[in-house]
Amino acid sequence: xxxxxxxxxxxxxxxxxxxxxSDWAPAAAVFVMGIAAWEGLTRGLxxxxxxxxxxxxxxxxxxxxxxxxWSAGLxxxxxxxxxxxxxxxxxxxxxxxxxxxxxxxxxxxPYAIAANAIPIIAFAPITNNWFGILSPASKMAIAGVLVFxxxxxxxxxxxxxVRPAQIELMRSYxxxxxxxxxxxxxxxxxPFIFSGLKVGTVLAMIGAIVGDYFGGSQDALGILIRRSxxxxxxxxxxxxxxxxxxxxxxxxxxxxxVERLTMRDYPSARGADx
Amino acid sequence: MxxxxxxxxxxxxxxxxxxxxxVALEDIDLDVRAGAFVSVIGxxxxxxxxxxxxxxxxxxxxxxxxxxxxxxxxxxxxxxDYGIVFQDAVLFDWRTVERNIGLPxxxxxxxxxxxxxxxxxxxxxxxxxxxxxxxxWQLSGGMQQRVSIARALSFSPSLLLMDEPFGALDEMTxxxxxxxxLRIWEQTGSTVIFVTHSIAEAVFLSTRVVVMSPRPGxxxxxxxxxxxxxxxxxxxxxxxxxxxxxDVRRTLRRGGGFEEEADAGSETxxxxxxxxx
Amino acid sequence: MLMGxxxxxxxxxxxxxxxxxxxxAPPAAERLLAWARQGGLLxxxxxxxxxxxxxxxxxxxxxxxxxxxxRVNGTTFPHLHDIFMTLGEPSRRNGPMLIEVLRDSAFVxxxxxxxxxxxxxxIGFLIGVVLVHSRLLQRGVLPYIVASQTVPxxxxxPMVVVWLGGxxxxxxxxxxxxxxxLTFxxxxxxxxxxxxxADPRALELMRSYxxxxxxxxxKVRVPASLPYLFAALKIxxxxxxxxxxxxxxxxxxxxxxxxxILNFNQYYSSAPNRLWATNLIAATLGIAFFLAVVVAExxxxxxxxxxxx
Numbered sequence: 001x002x003x004x005x006x007x008x009x010x011x012x013x014x015x016x017x018x019x020x021x022s023d024w025a026p027a028a029a030v031f032v033m034g035i036a037a038w039e040g041l042t043r044g045l046x047x048x049x050x051x052x053x054x055x056x057x058x059x060x061x062x063x064x065x066x067x068x069x070w071s072a073g074l075x076x077x078x079x080x081x082x083x084x085x086x087x088x089x090x091x092x093x094x095x096x097x098x099x100x101x102x103x104x105x106x107x108x109x110p111y112a113i114a115a116n117a118i119p120i121i122a123f124a125p126i127t128n129n130w131f132g133i134l135s136p137a138s139k140m141a142i143a144g145v146l147v148f149x150x151x152x153x154x155x156x157x158x159x160x161x162v163r164p165a166q167i168e169l170m171r172s173y174x175x176x177x178x179x180x181x182x183x184x185x186x187x188x189x190x191p192f193i194f195s196g197l198k199v200g201t202v203l204a205m206i207g208a209i210v211g212d213y214f215g216g217s218q219d220a221l222g223i224l225i226r227r228s229x230x231x232x233x234x235x236x237x238x239x240x241x242x243x244x245x246x247x248x249x250x251x252x253x254x255x256x257x258v259e260r261l262t263m264r265d266y267p268s269a270r271g272a273d274x
Numbered sequence: 275m276x277x278x279x280x281x282x283x284x285x286x287x288x289x290x291x292x293x294x295x296x297v298a299l300e301d302i303d304l305d306v307r308a309g310a311f312v313s314v315i316g317x318x319x320x321x322x323x324x325x326x327x328x329x330x331x332x333x334x335x336x337x338x339x340x341x342x343x344x345x346x347x348x349x350x351x352x353x354x355d356y357g358i359v360f361q362d363a364v365l366f367d368w369r370t371v372e373r374n375i376g377l378p379x380x381x382x383x384x385x386x387x388x389x390x391x392x393x394x395x396x397x398x399x400x401x402x403x404x405x406x407x408x409x410x411w412q413l414s415g416g417m418q419q420r421v422s423i424a425r426a427l428s429f430s431p432s433l434l435l436m437d438e439p440f441g442a443l444d445e446m447t448x449x450x451x452x453x454x455x456l457r458i459w460e461q462t463g464s465t466v467i468f469v470t471h472s473i474a475e476a477v478f479l480s481t482r483v484v485v486m487s488p489r490p491g492x493x494x495x496x497x498x499x500x501x502x503x504x505x506x507x508x509x510x511x512x513x514x515x516x517x518x519x520x521d522v523r524r525t526l527r528r529g530g531g532f533e534e535e536a537d538a539g540s541e542t543x544x545x546x547x548x549x550x551x
Numbered sequence: 552m553l554m555g556x557x558x559x560x561x562x563x564x565x566x567x568x569x570x571x572x573x574x575x576a577p578p579a580a581e582r583l584l585a586w587a588r589q590g591g592l593l594x595x596x597x598x599x600x601x602x603x604x605x606x607x608x609x610x611x612x613x614x615x616x617x618x619x620x621x622r623v624n625g626t627t628f629p630h631l632h633d634i635f636m637t638l639g640e641p642s643r644r645n646g647p648m649l650i651e652v653l654r655d656s657a658f659v660x661x662x663x664x665x666x667x668x669x670x671x672x673x674i675g676f677l678i679g680v681v682l683v684h685s686r687l688l689q690r691g692v693l694p695y696i697v698a699s700q701t702v703p704x705x706x707x708x709p710m711v712v713v714w715l716g717g718x719x720x721x722x723x724x725x726x727x728x729x730x731x732x733l734t735f736x737x738x739x740x741x742x743x744x745x746x747x748x749a750d751p752r753a754l755e756l757m758r759s760y761x762x763x764x765x766x767x768x769x770k771v772r773v774p775a776s777l778p779y780l781f782a783a784l785k786i787x788x789x790x791x792x793x794x795x796x797x798x799x800x801x802x803x804x805x806x807x808x809x810x811x812i813l814n815f816n817q818y819y820s821s822a823p824n825r826l827w828a829t830n831l832i833a834a835t836l837g838i839a840f841f842l843a844v845v846v847a848e849x850x851x852x853x854x855x856x857x858x859x860x
Contacts (some may be wrong), residue, residue, distance in 0.1 A: 026691030034695070051710050111596055113785075117841035118834040119793040122808070123818040125826060130621045137621075164546045165364045168332050171549075172358045173378045174351055183377070187368045202701055209703040213800055214816065225706045226801075240705045248701030265368045265409065 044168050053235050058242060069224070069236075073243045076208045076221035079136045083143025084204040088197055090144070091151035098160035098179075099185070116149040121207070124214045133215040135207070141184040143207035147200035151193070157245070158192025191266065194259040201255050205248040221247075280341075281433055281465045282306040282329055288337030289324055291544045297490035298324045299545065302338065304484065304493065305492040308432070310458060311466045314335065314478035314484045319541050321491030322469045328544055329467060330358055330396060333548055335356050343432065344467045354382070356433035357426030361441045363418035365410035365425075371397075372406035375425045382429065396424040399458060422453070427462060434459075434466045440475070449507075456505060473526070477518045478505060487529035494529030497521050604631055626823045632680060634831065637824035642815075653811060653832045660795045660807040661836060663723050668791035668840070672784060675735035679742025680768065689743070696739060704732050704794070708801045726807070730794030734787040738742025741783035745776025781848040788840040796833060808833050 035055060040220025041047065042054040062069065062130045099104030124142050131137040161187055221244050228236035287302040298321040306312050314322045314532040320373045327333040328340060331351035340352035352357065361471075365374045373380075375396055375456055376389040384392070397403050410418055419439055426434060438446045454473060459466055470476050476483045501509055509515055526532060608630070611623025621627065638650040646652070678696070682689045751771045757767045767801040799809030808829065815826040 004683055017701055021692060026687050027694045030691040030695065051714050080812055107592070113839060114838050117785075117789040117792075117795055119789065119837045122812055122830050122833040123592050125812060125819065126830065128816075129823070130627050142592045143676040163362075163364070164549065165360050165362055166366075168327070168549065169358065169360070169364050171332055172330055172351065172356070173381055174354055176854070180379060183381075184366070187366065190368075205701065206703055210705045210797060213797075214813075220704070229706075229709060229794070229801075237706065240701060244703050244706070245698065249698055252697075252701070263368070263545060266372070 007153045016109070053238055058196055058238050060257050062145040062242070063155040063237040065239065066254045069221075069240050069243050072219060072240065072245050075136075075217070076139075076212070076244070077205070077220040077247050077251070079211075079220070080143050080204040080208040080247075081138065082175060083140040083145075083207060084147050084200055084251075085206070086140065087144035087147030088151045088200055091148045092155050092193065094161060095152050102160075105156065112149065112152060116153070121210055127211070128214055128216075133173050136217070136219045139211040139216065139220070141207045142211045143204040146203040146207040150199040151196040152204065154192045154196030154199075155189060158189030161192065182199075190263055194255065194263070197255050198252055201251040202248050205244070205251060207242055231251045254264035279307050279308050279344075281308050281310075281343060282467065283339075284325075284329070284340040285324075285339045287328060287335045287340060289321065289328065289532075290336045291335070291548055296544060298541065299328075300336055300490040300492050302491070302493060306395045306465060306467060307464060310482065311468065311480045312482050313468045313470055313480040313486060314486060315470055315473060315476045315526070316486030316491060316529075317488050317526075318471070319489050320486045320531070321489065321541065322486055323541055323544060325491070326435050326467060326469050326543065330356060330413075330435050333545065350433075353379070354429060355431055356435050357429070358417070359422050359426045359434070359436045359439045361392055361438040363410070363415075363422040365418055365421060367410055369409075370406065370412070371402070371408050371413070371421050374410065374421060375428055377425065378428050393424075394426060396428060398422045398463065399427070400454065415443055416451060419443070419451065421459065423455070427458070430462070432509075434464050436466065438467045438469055438471065441471070448472075448475070451507065453501075455479065460504070473519055473522050474510075477501075477515060477522060477544055478509065483518075483522050485525040485529060485531070488531060488533070492529070494531070495525040497525060555574055573852050580654055587859065596784050598601070600777035605629075608770040612656070626820065629827055631826050634824050636708055636829045637822075637828050642825060649828055650832075652768065653808070653829060656808045656811045656829075657836050659723070660792070660799070660833075660838075663798065663807065664727040664730050664791040664795035664836075664840065666724070666727035668734050668787060670727060670853055671734025671791065672787060673732065675738030675783075675787075676742050678735070678739045679746060682739075682743055683772070684764070693743075696736065699732075700736050704729055705801065706795050707836050708798050711798075714802075722805075723807075726798035728793045729798030733790040733794035733797075737783040737786040737790065741779040743775060745779030746772040748779065751773040751838075777852055779843065782843045784848075785841060788844045789837050792833070792837045808836070 038052075038055045042052055098108060120142060122146070124138070125137040127141040166184050166188075167180060170184055175183070178225065178265070208220075209222040209225075212220045213226060216223050218227075221240055223243070225240045228240065240273050282305070284304045287299060288297070290297050291297040291398075291431060303327065314325060319461050324333060325416070328335050328344060329347060331340075331342075331347040340347040343353075343355050345353070345355075364462065366377070369377070372390070374392045376384075378390045379392060392462050393406065394403070399538050400423055402417060402420055405413070405421075406418070410421070413421065422439070440451050443451060456479060468476075468479060477497075477499055480499050482498060485494045485497065486492065487494045501512065501514060501518070560821070563690070608623060608628045611628065615622075618846055641647060642649045642652050658692055682692065708725075708729050713727065714721055715725045718723060746768075753771045753775075754767065757771055762770070771789050795807065796809040796812070799807040800813065811829045812826065815822070815829050
């Protein structure tokens, strides 16, 4: 526990807004420089279009084919979301069990960690064969397994991060296991859980898209990218890649926003990196 | 003399950690009367923290009997007969000061209104009025400990167990907190068992000082502190104060408390392992 | 400080380890027994998993379980021992045994993954070192580094292959670059966190010695960052293998596990076991890389490996 008196996070007065802006100013500056460099270098150096089209071309393509790309993105996002929900729910449940029965948890942990070392993506063809190439379930399965391990490891770490003195305190109040869980373990685990979930968002999206490369519905983003690259329509391919990335970032930002809302009362020192 | 009841009674208490492992406590016989302020002092690893936790039924003794408020220690814990304060304030980051203090009250089902009133009372008592909405990380160490004490007093227990509560504070803050604690003690009339490794603090605060030997912890001696009350800064300048400190020091030395430990493994590690934390 | 954040059992483990070190080292017989117990536990776990697999297969067939298109039968859930048997059979008429084919493929992928790992880890570490010295750079650049991982590198792989191929680099190198892309990110993030985790008092001490930035880096920050670094390397080990496999797919780089997967995927209905066997080898490769980092950690840091971040 810090013995330094910390100022509370600034309420939304002018100083608060100004501070928030200045935090993001460098990133904004880099953004502008990056855009300028992209445009300038690709046109100036005459980079071949299939390697990296100028940003303006990509934006044009985006505008022209917006509905196709966007609906493909949405389709894939639903696959990712499904996998994310199933994977993280399963992981959190298992983490609860493992934290409760510490012995089992300790025995299983090394195997869970080793299992995390398996290239899950290699199983995409198998899930395709299981659930059918065109079915979203096959991609959801991949996304789900990808999400499962980081969420499990982080949640478990959070649930076991409780300091002994906190448990002793609760025991002095004759608190039962459930009370201890509800009032101490769960709130203490929340920062860790969100950390894992944020990692999961990106993995779920990637899993869904990469899964497409082994075959998938025509409506999916990964297939769109592959198809357009195959017919040398690289502007479309890049536009789709940009949209894929945007979906990933939005997904992450959504979870980060939920985190900020839920953990309003937590000291900022506990916050995750981003 | 008014018939004084014994609030805490330990008889033949012995504590061994692990199978045939460390003997933390041996042959502990101690009676604590109602309204007393008993300090327990000894070198690191002498088992004083273990002793406190045995009284609080957070650890079970290997042998011997523990009676708190006329019941078994276990029953006393379930009935919430005591409040406990640790060296670390152990406040929950995600709760405001108000909700931290109100935690035990929440668990006993007090209504929000009643809790708010009680919290306000307590904050006045520990002189932190107006800090309801603050968060623990916004407070200094001394303030956090005061919140911790307020929380321990929230359900008005007759017994207060304190494990080196001011150990992490600087000397000035510590002396100030000592005065605070005495004031609170006099106002609430509770019984206090106070673990410390500061001889001066023990003498200043207590009615009796229990001196322990190094591991395996035994009671080397008990020094009755007859300094007049109310005690204040002037008390520290009385010759009797220095005499008592000398007495405690001699008792410690007699028990071997000043010798270097051959094997003083951390008591905390043993406690943590024992409680399965 | 850090104490509150590490799991309790970790602190406990450290205390026990310290105590054990103080006592005499256990005689050889005891150590052997401990190894045997670990090995036995491993076999037991594998046995249980095998049992669960067969149980699921049996139960699925009996009850006719199906989820959508998924049914349990010989094609979707081959017997584990059949998969092993297939390893011993040739995959092509008059060709070498499957396991030899896969072994060669695994080598190719392993080479790409190792190169990618080395490249990605070095770059990641360097970026971390640069960023730790400038909060401004951190705030400016870090969001984009994080965002970069949302880009499906697989989609960009063909471009990478052509671009590097145009510069005369072999295609396996392009795959290594893709693997490096997946590898660098955890290393950067954790290097940053690790370098920042140095005890402020140790830094003050170095300042009192008028130590230059490089000295501070080498003597204080880097040692402090090792646990974090290894946690990231464990993730990166897997990521590099995944990256290598993924990288081989669109580029159709010859001979690696990615290709084997694509090939055997085509014949799945007639010979499902081959794809499963390939996956088995891929899984082994991933785990092998992971274990390599664990061993390296034990040698370098000389204590119980930190639980993976």
